[in-house]
Amino acid sequence: MAITASFDERAGFGFTACPKPARAPIADSGPSDLWGRQCRVLRLGRSTSLRLTGLSSNQARLLGETDVVAPSNQEADVVRVEVRHASPERRERMVEFGRNSGLRWEAVDGEFEVAGRGFLAVVRQDEDGVRATFWTDAESGAVFTDAVTNFARVVLALCTWPRARVVLHSCATIGRDGRARIFFGPSGAGKSTMGALARADGRVVLSDDLNVLEIDDASGVTTFGFPWTGDFGPRGWDNVASLPVAALFRLEKGETNEVRPLRRSLALSGLATCAPFLNSRPGTSGDLLDRLNLVLDRVPSFVLRFRPESSVWEHVDRESAKS
Amino acid sequence: MTAREGYPVVARGVGFRRISGEGVALTPATSKVIVLNDSACRVLELADGTRSAEEILDLLAAEYEGGRGVIQNDVATFLDRAIAAGLIELRNDTRET
Numbered sequence: 001m002a003i004t005a006s007f008d009e010r011a012g013f014g015f016t017a018c019p020k021p022a023r024a025p026i027a028d029s030g031p032s033d034l035w036g037r038q039c040r041v042l043r044l045g046r047s048t049s050l051r052l053t054g055l056s057s058n059q060a061r062l063l064g065e066t067d068v069v070a071p072s073n074q075e076a077d078v079v080r081v082e083v084r085h086a087s088p089e090r091r092e093r094m095v096e097f098g099r100n101s102g103l104r105w106e107a108v109d110g111e112f113e114v115a116g117r118g119f120l121a122v123v124r125q126d127e128d129g130v131r132a133t134f135w136t137d138a139e140s141g142a143v144f145t146d147a148v149t150n151f152a153r154v155v156l157a158l159c160t161w162p163r164a165r166v167v168l169h170s171c172a173t174i175g176r177d178g179r180a181r182i183f184f185g186p187s188g189a190g191k192s193t194m195g196a197l198a199r200a201d202g203r204v205v206l207s208d209d210l211n212v213l214e215i216d217d218a219s220g221v222t223t224f225g226f227p228w229t230g231d232f233g234p235r236g237w238d239n240v241a242s243l244p245v246a247a248l249f250r251l252e253k254g255e256t257n258e259v260r261p262l263r264r265s266l267a268l269s270g271l272a273t274c275a276p277f278l279n280s281r282p283g284t285s286g287d288l289l290d291r292l293n294l295v296l297d298r299v300p301s302f303v304l305r306f307r308p309e310s311s312v313w314e315h316v317d318r319e320s321a322k323s
Numbered sequence: 324m325t326a327r328e329g330y331p332v333v334a335r336g337v338g339f340r341r342i343s344g345e346g347v348a349l350t351p352a353t354s355k356v357i358v359l360n361d362s363a364c365r366v367l368e369l370a371d372g373t374r375s376a377e378e379i380l381d382l383l384a385a386e387y388e389g390g391r392g393v394i395q396n397d398v399a400t401f402l403d404r405a406i407a408a409g410l411i412e413l414r415n416d417t418r419e420t
Binding site for chain 2: 002007266268272273281282283284289
Protein backbone atom coordinates (compact mmCIF):
# COMPACT_ATOMS: atom_id res chain seq x y z
CA MET A 1 0.00 0.00 0.00
CA ALA A 2 1.60 3.23 -1.13
CA ILE A 3 0.04 6.49 -0.06
CA THR A 4 0.69 9.27 -2.51
CA ALA A 5 -0.53 12.82 -2.70
CA SER A 6 0.63 15.91 -4.55
CA PHE A 7 1.07 18.31 -1.68
CA ASP A 8 3.04 20.90 -3.57
CA GLU A 9 0.52 22.26 -6.06
CA ARG A 10 -0.59 25.78 -5.29
CA ALA A 11 -4.06 27.05 -6.00
CA GLY A 12 -4.78 30.42 -7.46
CA PHE A 13 -2.33 32.85 -8.92
CA GLY A 14 -1.00 36.19 -7.91
CA PHE A 15 -2.44 36.14 -4.46
CA THR A 16 -2.51 34.17 -1.26
CA ALA A 17 -5.01 33.86 1.51
CA CYS A 18 -4.39 36.22 4.40
CA PRO A 19 -2.24 34.37 6.90
CA LYS A 20 -3.76 36.03 9.93
CA PRO A 21 -7.32 37.05 10.61
CA ALA A 22 -6.61 40.73 11.16
CA ARG A 23 -9.59 42.49 9.73
CA ALA A 24 -9.90 46.18 9.17
CA PRO A 25 -12.74 47.91 10.98
CA ILE A 26 -15.69 48.23 8.64
CA ALA A 27 -17.64 50.97 10.35
CA ASP A 28 -18.49 53.83 8.05
CA SER A 29 -16.95 57.05 9.21
CA GLY A 30 -19.13 59.44 7.28
CA PRO A 31 -19.31 61.01 3.86
CA SER A 32 -16.28 63.19 4.52
CA ASP A 33 -14.13 60.14 3.77
CA LEU A 34 -15.35 60.01 0.21
CA TRP A 35 -12.92 61.27 -2.38
CA GLY A 36 -15.59 63.28 -4.18
CA ARG A 37 -19.05 63.13 -5.72
CA GLN A 38 -18.37 61.59 -9.10
CA CYS A 39 -19.77 58.25 -10.26
CA ARG A 40 -18.69 55.73 -12.89
CA VAL A 41 -20.20 52.42 -13.98
CA LEU A 42 -17.84 49.68 -15.14
CA ARG A 43 -19.33 46.79 -16.99
CA LEU A 44 -17.81 43.47 -15.98
CA GLY A 45 -18.66 40.90 -18.59
CA ARG A 46 -22.19 40.03 -19.56
CA SER A 47 -24.22 40.53 -16.44
CA THR A 48 -22.34 42.42 -13.78
CA SER A 49 -21.67 46.11 -13.38
CA LEU A 50 -19.58 47.94 -10.82
CA ARG A 51 -21.05 51.28 -9.79
CA LEU A 52 -18.38 53.36 -8.10
CA THR A 53 -19.48 56.44 -6.18
CA GLY A 54 -17.49 58.93 -4.16
CA LEU A 55 -14.87 59.37 -6.87
CA SER A 56 -12.82 62.50 -7.26
CA SER A 57 -12.93 64.22 -10.62
CA ASN A 58 -9.50 62.89 -11.45
CA GLN A 59 -10.38 59.33 -10.50
CA ALA A 60 -13.54 59.53 -12.60
CA ARG A 61 -11.55 60.88 -15.52
CA LEU A 62 -9.02 58.05 -15.24
CA LEU A 63 -11.73 55.41 -15.26
CA GLY A 64 -13.37 57.18 -18.19
CA GLU A 65 -10.20 56.55 -20.16
CA THR A 66 -10.33 52.80 -19.57
CA ASP A 67 -12.06 50.38 -21.91
CA VAL A 68 -14.63 49.19 -19.47
CA VAL A 69 -16.75 52.25 -18.71
CA ALA A 70 -20.26 51.58 -19.87
CA PRO A 71 -23.66 53.18 -19.62
CA SER A 72 -25.70 51.86 -16.75
CA ASN A 73 -26.96 48.40 -17.60
CA GLN A 74 -30.40 47.71 -16.19
CA GLU A 75 -30.10 43.95 -16.74
CA ALA A 76 -26.88 43.59 -14.83
CA ASP A 77 -26.16 42.77 -11.23
CA VAL A 78 -24.99 46.12 -9.97
CA VAL A 79 -22.29 46.03 -7.34
CA ARG A 80 -22.38 49.31 -5.44
CA VAL A 81 -18.98 50.50 -4.35
CA GLU A 82 -18.16 53.52 -2.21
CA VAL A 83 -14.67 54.87 -2.79
CA ARG A 84 -13.08 56.36 0.32
CA HIS A 85 -9.82 57.77 1.52
CA ALA A 86 -7.60 55.22 3.20
CA SER A 87 -6.88 55.90 6.84
CA PRO A 88 -3.24 55.57 7.98
CA GLU A 89 -3.72 52.07 9.38
CA ARG A 90 -5.40 50.90 6.19
CA ARG A 91 -2.63 52.49 4.17
CA GLU A 92 -0.12 50.51 6.20
CA ARG A 93 -1.91 47.28 5.41
CA MET A 94 -2.15 48.15 1.73
CA VAL A 95 1.59 48.66 1.58
CA GLU A 96 2.14 45.37 3.36
CA PHE A 97 -0.23 43.41 1.12
CA GLY A 98 0.72 45.11 -2.08
CA ARG A 99 4.43 44.64 -1.67
CA ASN A 100 4.48 41.77 -4.13
CA SER A 101 1.78 43.23 -6.35
CA GLY A 102 -0.43 40.35 -5.38
CA LEU A 103 -3.91 40.20 -3.99
CA ARG A 104 -4.81 38.89 -0.59
CA TRP A 105 -8.24 38.20 0.62
CA GLU A 106 -9.99 36.74 3.57
CA ALA A 107 -13.56 35.61 4.01
CA VAL A 108 -15.39 35.88 7.31
CA ASP A 109 -19.13 35.47 7.84
CA GLY A 110 -20.12 36.28 4.29
CA GLU A 111 -17.86 39.31 4.00
CA PHE A 112 -14.59 39.49 2.15
CA GLU A 113 -11.68 41.70 2.83
CA VAL A 114 -9.58 42.16 -0.27
CA ALA A 115 -6.27 43.95 -0.29
CA GLY A 116 -3.73 44.69 -2.96
CA ARG A 117 -1.47 47.38 -4.25
CA GLY A 118 -3.18 50.70 -3.60
CA PHE A 119 -6.41 49.47 -2.10
CA LEU A 120 -8.19 47.70 0.70
CA ALA A 121 -11.85 46.73 0.33
CA VAL A 122 -14.61 44.96 2.17
CA VAL A 123 -17.25 43.21 0.08
CA ARG A 124 -20.59 42.22 1.55
CA GLN A 125 -22.74 39.69 -0.28
CA ASP A 126 -26.31 39.10 0.90
CA GLU A 127 -29.82 38.65 -0.49
CA ASP A 128 -29.88 42.27 -1.65
CA GLY A 129 -26.81 41.79 -3.78
CA VAL A 130 -23.19 42.81 -3.44
CA ARG A 131 -21.96 46.05 -1.88
CA ALA A 132 -18.45 47.14 -1.12
CA THR A 133 -16.37 49.84 0.47
CA PHE A 134 -13.13 50.53 -1.32
CA TRP A 135 -10.39 52.44 0.46
CA THR A 136 -7.54 53.77 -1.60
CA ASP A 137 -4.77 56.30 -1.29
CA ALA A 138 -4.36 56.59 -5.05
CA GLU A 139 -5.91 59.30 -7.11
CA SER A 140 -3.79 59.42 -10.18
CA GLY A 141 -2.09 57.22 -12.71
CA ALA A 142 -1.98 53.51 -13.16
CA VAL A 143 -1.94 52.76 -9.45
CA PHE A 144 -5.57 53.81 -9.15
CA THR A 145 -6.87 52.12 -12.30
CA ASP A 146 -4.87 48.95 -11.51
CA ALA A 147 -6.31 48.93 -8.01
CA VAL A 148 -9.86 49.17 -9.35
CA THR A 149 -9.14 46.52 -11.95
CA ASN A 150 -7.70 44.05 -9.46
CA PHE A 151 -10.58 44.65 -7.10
CA ALA A 152 -13.09 44.19 -9.92
CA ARG A 153 -11.63 40.81 -10.80
CA VAL A 154 -12.37 39.54 -7.31
CA VAL A 155 -15.87 41.01 -7.33
CA LEU A 156 -16.57 39.46 -10.68
CA ALA A 157 -15.49 36.02 -9.50
CA LEU A 158 -17.86 36.36 -6.55
CA CYS A 159 -20.75 37.53 -8.71
CA THR A 160 -20.40 34.71 -11.20
CA TRP A 161 -20.63 32.06 -8.51
CA PRO A 162 -24.44 32.09 -8.01
CA ARG A 163 -24.96 31.88 -11.78
CA ALA A 164 -23.47 28.42 -12.40
CA ARG A 165 -20.29 29.95 -13.72
CA VAL A 166 -16.62 29.64 -12.96
CA VAL A 167 -13.93 32.18 -13.64
CA LEU A 168 -10.90 30.48 -15.11
CA HIS A 169 -7.38 31.80 -15.49
CA SER A 170 -6.96 30.65 -19.07
CA CYS A 171 -6.57 31.48 -22.73
CA ALA A 172 -9.70 31.06 -24.88
CA THR A 173 -9.47 31.08 -28.65
CA ILE A 174 -12.17 30.70 -31.27
CA GLY A 175 -11.71 27.88 -33.78
CA ARG A 176 -12.76 27.81 -37.43
CA ASP A 177 -15.92 26.01 -36.34
CA GLY A 178 -16.96 28.95 -34.16
CA ARG A 179 -16.39 27.07 -30.93
CA ALA A 180 -13.96 27.95 -28.20
CA ARG A 181 -10.86 26.08 -27.13
CA ILE A 182 -9.78 26.71 -23.56
CA PHE A 183 -6.12 26.44 -22.62
CA PHE A 184 -5.28 26.37 -18.95
CA GLY A 185 -2.34 25.73 -16.70
CA PRO A 186 -0.21 27.41 -14.07
CA SER A 187 1.69 30.60 -14.74
CA GLY A 188 4.38 29.92 -17.32
CA ALA A 189 2.55 26.98 -18.89
CA GLY A 190 2.02 28.86 -22.15
CA LYS A 191 -1.34 30.63 -22.09
CA SER A 192 0.05 33.85 -23.50
CA THR A 193 2.10 31.87 -25.99
CA MET A 194 -1.07 30.20 -27.25
CA GLY A 195 -2.68 33.64 -27.49
CA ALA A 196 0.20 34.87 -29.63
CA LEU A 197 0.08 31.75 -31.81
CA ALA A 198 -3.67 32.16 -32.26
CA ARG A 199 -3.34 35.75 -33.34
CA ALA A 200 -0.52 34.84 -35.74
CA ASP A 201 -2.80 32.19 -37.23
CA GLY A 202 -5.63 34.68 -37.73
CA ARG A 203 -7.73 33.32 -34.90
CA VAL A 204 -9.72 35.40 -32.46
CA VAL A 205 -8.60 35.32 -28.83
CA LEU A 206 -11.39 35.90 -26.34
CA SER A 207 -8.92 36.45 -23.54
CA ASP A 208 -5.55 35.11 -22.52
CA ASP A 209 -6.14 36.20 -18.94
CA LEU A 210 -9.56 35.40 -17.48
CA ASN A 211 -12.54 33.65 -19.05
CA VAL A 212 -15.87 32.52 -17.67
CA LEU A 213 -17.17 28.99 -18.10
CA GLU A 214 -20.94 28.76 -17.89
CA ILE A 215 -22.82 25.50 -17.55
CA ASP A 216 -25.88 26.06 -19.72
CA ASP A 217 -29.35 24.57 -19.47
CA ALA A 218 -28.73 22.11 -22.28
CA SER A 219 -25.79 19.77 -22.17
CA GLY A 220 -23.04 22.18 -23.00
CA VAL A 221 -20.60 24.64 -21.56
CA THR A 222 -20.18 28.11 -22.97
CA THR A 223 -17.59 30.77 -22.40
CA PHE A 224 -17.37 34.49 -22.65
CA GLY A 225 -14.64 36.98 -21.97
CA PHE A 226 -14.21 39.83 -19.53
CA PRO A 227 -13.25 43.40 -20.26
CA TRP A 228 -9.73 42.45 -19.21
CA THR A 229 -8.63 40.25 -22.02
CA GLY A 230 -4.92 39.93 -21.45
CA ASP A 231 -2.37 40.71 -24.14
CA PHE A 232 -4.17 39.30 -27.18
CA GLY A 233 -7.89 39.61 -26.59
CA PRO A 234 -10.12 42.37 -27.97
CA ARG A 235 -10.41 45.67 -26.15
CA GLY A 236 -13.68 47.09 -24.91
CA TRP A 237 -16.48 46.27 -22.56
CA ASP A 238 -18.66 44.63 -25.21
CA ASN A 239 -16.55 41.48 -25.24
CA VAL A 240 -19.46 39.41 -24.03
CA ALA A 241 -20.21 37.00 -26.87
CA SER A 242 -21.14 33.55 -25.62
CA LEU A 243 -19.57 30.61 -27.41
CA PRO A 244 -19.80 26.84 -26.94
CA VAL A 245 -16.65 25.22 -25.61
CA ALA A 246 -15.28 22.43 -27.81
CA ALA A 247 -12.40 21.24 -25.64
CA LEU A 248 -10.18 22.00 -22.67
CA PHE A 249 -6.42 21.70 -22.94
CA ARG A 250 -3.99 21.65 -20.05
CA LEU A 251 -0.79 23.14 -21.37
CA GLU A 252 2.71 21.71 -21.12
CA LYS A 253 5.64 23.07 -23.03
CA GLY A 254 7.63 20.46 -24.89
CA GLU A 255 9.80 19.72 -27.88
CA THR A 256 7.01 18.25 -29.98
CA ASN A 257 3.30 18.80 -30.44
CA GLU A 258 1.21 16.10 -28.87
CA VAL A 259 -2.34 15.80 -27.57
CA ARG A 260 -3.33 13.04 -25.20
CA PRO A 261 -6.33 12.44 -22.93
CA LEU A 262 -6.15 13.99 -19.50
CA ARG A 263 -6.91 11.87 -16.48
CA ARG A 264 -10.03 13.17 -14.75
CA SER A 265 -8.38 13.80 -11.40
CA LEU A 266 -5.61 15.81 -13.05
CA ALA A 267 -8.11 17.72 -15.17
CA LEU A 268 -10.14 18.57 -12.09
CA SER A 269 -7.14 19.58 -10.02
CA GLY A 270 -5.77 21.61 -12.91
CA LEU A 271 -9.01 23.51 -13.37
CA ALA A 272 -9.33 24.09 -9.64
CA THR A 273 -5.82 25.49 -9.57
CA CYS A 274 -6.84 27.97 -12.27
CA ALA A 275 -10.12 29.08 -10.65
CA PRO A 276 -8.83 32.19 -8.88
CA PHE A 277 -10.44 33.56 -5.73
CA LEU A 278 -13.12 30.85 -5.67
CA ASN A 279 -10.52 28.18 -4.93
CA SER A 280 -9.51 29.99 -1.75
CA ARG A 281 -13.02 30.72 -0.58
CA PRO A 282 -13.90 28.72 2.51
CA GLY A 283 -17.23 26.98 2.42
CA THR A 284 -17.56 26.44 -1.30
CA SER A 285 -14.51 24.37 -2.15
CA GLY A 286 -16.52 21.16 -2.46
CA ASP A 287 -19.12 22.92 -4.60
CA LEU A 288 -16.36 24.31 -6.81
CA LEU A 289 -15.02 20.80 -7.39
CA ASP A 290 -18.55 19.60 -8.22
CA ARG A 291 -19.07 22.44 -10.65
CA LEU A 292 -15.77 21.85 -12.40
CA ASN A 293 -16.51 18.14 -12.51
CA LEU A 294 -19.77 18.95 -14.27
CA VAL A 295 -17.80 20.95 -16.83
CA LEU A 296 -15.58 17.91 -17.37
CA ASP A 297 -18.66 15.70 -17.86
CA ARG A 298 -19.65 17.91 -20.77
CA VAL A 299 -16.39 18.93 -22.39
CA PRO A 300 -13.45 16.65 -23.26
CA SER A 301 -10.13 17.51 -21.68
CA PHE A 302 -6.64 16.87 -22.94
CA VAL A 303 -3.02 17.48 -22.22
CA LEU A 304 -1.50 19.61 -24.96
CA ARG A 305 2.25 19.33 -25.05
CA PHE A 306 3.39 21.86 -27.54
CA ARG A 307 6.20 23.84 -29.02
CA PRO A 308 5.45 27.39 -30.10
CA GLU A 309 4.75 26.93 -33.79
CA SER A 310 1.62 27.21 -35.91
CA SER A 311 1.36 23.47 -36.53
CA VAL A 312 0.03 23.12 -32.99
CA TRP A 313 -3.40 24.13 -34.32
CA GLU A 314 -3.68 20.97 -36.41
CA HIS A 315 -3.50 18.95 -33.22
CA VAL A 316 -5.86 21.23 -31.34
CA ASP A 317 -8.47 21.30 -34.09
CA ARG A 318 -8.30 17.56 -34.74
CA GLU A 319 -9.15 16.73 -31.14
CA SER A 320 -11.71 19.53 -30.84
CA ALA A 321 -13.55 18.29 -33.93
CA LYS A 322 -14.25 14.94 -32.24
CA SER A 323 -16.42 16.48 -29.57
CA MET B 324 0.11 17.45 19.61
CA THR B 325 1.30 14.98 16.93
CA ALA B 326 -0.79 12.86 14.59
CA ARG B 327 -0.17 9.93 16.93
CA GLU B 328 -1.88 11.68 19.83
CA GLY B 329 -5.00 13.29 18.39
CA TYR B 330 -8.06 12.41 16.36
CA PRO B 331 -7.49 13.26 12.69
CA VAL B 332 -10.34 14.86 10.78
CA VAL B 333 -10.58 16.49 7.37
CA ALA B 334 -10.02 20.18 8.05
CA ARG B 335 -12.93 22.58 8.03
CA GLY B 336 -13.49 24.20 4.65
CA VAL B 337 -11.67 21.50 2.69
CA GLY B 338 -13.40 20.20 -0.43
CA PHE B 339 -12.69 16.57 -1.21
CA ARG B 340 -14.10 14.49 -4.04
CA ARG B 341 -13.38 10.97 -5.23
CA ILE B 342 -12.80 10.82 -8.99
CA SER B 343 -12.27 7.55 -10.84
CA GLY B 344 -10.29 5.82 -8.11
CA GLU B 345 -8.37 8.92 -7.14
CA GLY B 346 -9.20 11.98 -5.14
CA VAL B 347 -8.92 15.74 -5.44
CA ALA B 348 -8.87 18.00 -2.40
CA LEU B 349 -9.00 21.76 -2.23
CA THR B 350 -7.70 23.42 0.93
CA PRO B 351 -8.74 27.09 1.01
CA ALA B 352 -6.73 27.84 4.15
CA THR B 353 -3.43 26.98 2.50
CA SER B 354 -4.42 27.49 -1.15
CA LYS B 355 -3.50 23.98 -2.17
CA VAL B 356 -4.99 21.58 -4.68
CA ILE B 357 -4.03 18.02 -3.82
CA VAL B 358 -4.41 14.89 -5.92
CA LEU B 359 -4.60 11.73 -3.83
CA ASN B 360 -4.32 8.10 -4.76
CA ASP B 361 -6.84 5.52 -3.58
CA SER B 362 -4.97 4.77 -0.34
CA ALA B 363 -4.71 8.42 0.61
CA CYS B 364 -8.42 8.84 -0.12
CA ARG B 365 -9.13 5.98 2.24
CA VAL B 366 -7.18 7.68 5.01
CA LEU B 367 -9.25 10.82 4.50
CA GLU B 368 -12.47 8.85 4.59
CA LEU B 369 -11.48 7.22 7.86
CA ALA B 370 -10.33 10.50 9.39
CA ASP B 371 -13.71 11.56 10.74
CA GLY B 372 -12.56 12.88 14.11
CA THR B 373 -13.79 9.84 16.02
CA ARG B 374 -10.81 7.59 15.35
CA SER B 375 -7.28 8.01 16.58
CA ALA B 376 -4.38 7.64 14.17
CA GLU B 377 -3.72 4.23 15.67
CA GLU B 378 -7.30 3.14 15.03
CA ILE B 379 -7.08 4.36 11.44
CA LEU B 380 -3.89 2.38 11.05
CA ASP B 381 -5.60 -0.76 12.39
CA LEU B 382 -8.43 -0.43 9.89
CA LEU B 383 -6.09 0.18 6.98
CA ALA B 384 -3.94 -2.79 7.99
CA ALA B 385 -7.00 -4.99 7.79
CA GLU B 386 -7.93 -3.67 4.36
CA TYR B 387 -4.55 -3.70 2.64
CA GLU B 388 -1.93 -6.36 2.16
CA GLY B 389 1.36 -6.08 3.95
CA GLY B 390 0.27 -5.78 7.52
CA ARG B 391 0.46 -3.05 10.10
CA GLY B 392 4.22 -2.89 10.34
CA VAL B 393 4.59 -2.25 6.61
CA ILE B 394 2.11 0.61 6.31
CA GLN B 395 2.72 2.27 9.66
CA ASN B 396 5.39 4.60 8.37
CA ASP B 397 3.41 5.47 5.23
CA VAL B 398 0.33 6.43 7.22
CA ALA B 399 2.28 8.49 9.74
CA THR B 400 4.15 10.33 7.01
CA PHE B 401 0.95 11.02 5.10
CA LEU B 402 -0.84 12.32 8.17
CA ASP B 403 2.05 14.63 9.04
CA ARG B 404 2.14 16.06 5.53
CA ALA B 405 -1.65 16.33 5.34
CA ILE B 406 -1.69 18.27 8.60
CA ALA B 407 1.04 20.59 7.37
CA ALA B 408 -0.90 21.16 4.14
CA GLY B 409 -4.10 22.07 5.96
CA LEU B 410 -5.86 18.99 4.63
CA ILE B 411 -6.28 17.31 8.00
CA GLU B 412 -6.48 18.77 11.47
CA LEU B 413 -6.29 17.06 14.85
CA ARG B 414 -8.90 17.09 17.51
CA ASN B 415 -7.95 16.65 21.10
CA ASP B 416 -11.19 14.95 21.89
CA THR B 417 -13.78 13.05 19.85
CA ARG B 418 -16.50 15.22 21.42
CA GLU B 419 -15.21 18.33 19.64
CA THR B 420 -17.31 19.50 16.73
